[in-house]
Amino acid sequence: DVVVTQSPLSLPVTLGQPASISCRSSQSLVYGDGNTYLNWFHQRPGQSPRRLIYAVSNRDSGVPDRFSGSGSGTDFTLRISRVEAEDVGIYYCMQGTHWPWTFGQGTKVEIK
């Protein structure tokens, strides 16, 4: 299985400041159709994970534009331009290029 590694695993942030999460895969995530299937999810305590970004950089409907995704090949980043209180929780990256789809370990974002 493709191993997906996130860092850091814990991210204390100050409200209004930027935050960044790294996601690296053990194989290239470029699929045969030319797309790269690296997706980001956010999970609040007691809730199911909700997708934020799909295929590297496409924000889902209703996701604030302070969230952005970037990267290519095996190296990807989720950025929050200005952290708000509602952004706390665990962020997971997920690769959908190689079956079985696999997830990173999760990055816990909390307010300092």
Next chain:
Amino acid sequence: QVQLQESGPGLVKPSETLSLTCSVSGDSITSYYWTWFRQPPGKGLEWIGYFYNSGSTKDINYNPSLNSRVTISLDTSKKQFSLKLTSMTAADTAVYFCARHSGRTGWDPDYRGQGILVTVSS
């Protein structure tokens, strides 16, 4: 408003078979892919598999780590899809989620259940 709701036993004995159901309301269940994934307490996420069945077209894929133990099926008349996982062990203790599968991009943000905790214990 679309709602997905998991149901089933919260406690299963070792070696028994887990049967969970996901009920879909507010939208059609046909012509879509549906999926199950799980999360052991305090841990990360794991795909279980996905299922599509419309007329003569069927597409099913299970995580190879569970392949011999898992079955996902659809009951369009009840607007439900189900998960069966045999030979349960403590390692299968997890919150199980259902969702509408969106292919290589995971699952649709607004089409996911809240999850059901299943504990394997004698």
